[in-house]
Every structure is written in structure tokens, then in C-alpha cells.
Amino acid sequence: MSVQEQIKRFTAPDIRARKGGDPIVSLTSYHAHTARLVDRYCDVILVGDSLGMVMHGLETTVPVTLDMMILQGLAVMRGSSRALVVVDMPFGSYEASKEQAFMNAARVMKETGCGAIKMEGGRRLAETVRFLTERGVPVMGHIGLTPQSINTIGSFRAQGREEKDWEPIEDDARAVAEAGAFSLVVEAVAEPLARRITEQVAIPTIGIGASAACDGQILVLEDMLGLTPRVPRFVKRYGDLGPGIEAAVAGYANDVRARAFPGNEHVYSMKKK
Ligand code: KIV
Numbered sequence: 001m002s003v004q005e006q007i008k009r010f011t012a013p014d015i016r017a018r019k020g021g022d023p024i025v026s027l028t029s030y031h032a033h034t035a036r037l038v039d040r041y042c043d044v045i046l047v048g049d050s051l052g053m054v055m056h057g058l059e060t061t062v063p064v065t066l067d068m069m070i071l072q073g074l075a076v077m078r079g080s081s082r083a084l085v086v087v088d089m090p091f092g093s094y095e096a097s098k099e100q101a102f103m104n105a106a107r108v109m110k111e112t113g114c115g116a117i118k119m120e121g122g123r124r125l126a127e128t129v130r131f132l133t134e135r136g137v138p139v140m141g142h143i144g145l146t147p148q149s150i151n152t153i154g155s156f157r158a159q160g161r162e163e164k165d166w167e168p169i170e171d172d173a174r175a176v177a178e179a180g181a182f183s184l185v186v187e188a189v190a191e192p193l194a195r196r197i198t199e200q201v202a203i204p205t206i207g208i209g210a211s212a213a214c215d216g217q218i219l220v221l222e223d224m225l226g227l228t229p230r231v232p233r234f235v236k237r238y239g240d241l242g243p244g245i246e247a248a249v250a251g252y253a254n255d256v257r258a259r260a261f262p263g264n265e266h267v268y269s270m271k272k273k
Contacts, residue, residue: 073114
């Protein structure tokens, strides 16, 4: 019998069970190589539809397609072995009906092998969340600032900045949690509101520009590495890789132009020995 140790990936129920426990560490990733780097440290890797902006230079996430999400979801699954991989459902792939949401979510899960999907929306989505979870699709919710709604909300401003605006956002959080979501992204809401939501729902909240009191945190990897030109104000930069990459590329370009590029000499000199 093989004694090879099987690496067990975190599952949606594992993450659900972390409510009020050890903080959940999550980052986005869209490629096999970055997935490999973050897998060791993250409980959840999100293949976010922010890939539209980060990888493709789009202005918003609205044009992102299901095929784009599946392609990058597959890459992230190949590069990781430990974290729960969650794939975002892009705009237009789940809002029309709960049946449409199920068909597309099932396609994402079958074709990528990911462990869960994420959808943006509150009360209006609760019925869909219930329909999917009852049929074997673990759902991560996403409330507060929901970037796919940019054309109706008008800007990427933080939500719930005044206390009078808190109630509908709290209702959204409770509705998604009670419908069966296993966790909830809370994006860009006032700190006391994120704290209140975390206290009110029975599932882990994962904050982004929200509150340290959330049950976990998520950032867009390229934002925290200093690789994206426009970064939300709340993002702490843990690296500054942009200048390092530029310096390496400049060094390479100089070598090539000066005909100082090493070419194959080292291979031939090894053979002669
Ligand atoms: O698409 C994304 O990267 C996200 C995170 C910002 C939560 O939804």
C-alpha cells in the first residue's frame, strides 16, 4: 500500500467552521505560478473577476466572461493543492434566474474542479443562494460594495458611510447567510458596520476595506504587491515589485543592446569539459 501522504484541500465546511476562530487568510490569484506561491499561506484563494482589470486592463469587471473565469480557475487549481479555491461568477452569468445560476455554477465547478463559487448581491440573491447550496454548490456571498453593479451605483465609493444607510446592508448580510452561504465577503463598508455584520451573522465574514474585526481578510494579490497602477486607499502594500521588475527588464534590454547578452556560451563551455 502506498504511504504517500495525500494533501487535503480546505473545503467550504472547513472555512464555515472558522467562524469566530483563527482568522481566515485569503488572497486573489489568477495564474498557476502565483497560486503556487500563495497556497502555502492562504486558507482561501479567490479567482476574482478583478482579473478583468488586473490581467486585461479593463476599466470594470462588467465585460468579464464565464470562459475567462474558467480558464484562470483551472490554472489556479493546477498551481495549488491546499487552499480552498473559490471562483467568481461574472456579471450576467447568474442574475437572470436561479436555474441560470445553477447551470453556470455547475459548469465552473465541473470544468475547474474548484471547491466553491462567489456571487455578488444581498437580499435579491438569497433565493439563488439557497437553490445552489441545496444542490451541492457551496456559495461565498459578497455584499457592501459590489463592483459588478458599477453602472447602477455610479462609483466605487465605500458603502454605508452614514449610519442611516446601515440597515439595508445588514439585511443583505443576514439574508445571504440565512440562505446557506458558507462565508461572506464584506467589501468597502464603514468599520463599525462591518463589525456589526460580523457579530450578527453565523458565517465567517471576509473583509476587504472593512474591519479588522471580520473573521478573515482578502486582498487582490497584485494590489498588495505594488503591481497595479491604481489601488484602493485601504490597501496596505506588503511589497513593491513594480520597480524590481522594471529594473530587471531594463538590465536585460541593456545587455541585449550592448551585445553583452550571455547567449549559449556557458552551455558550450560545459560540453567541452
Ligand atoms: O474580484 C475580486 O477580486 C473580489 C475581491 C475584491 C473580493 O471580488
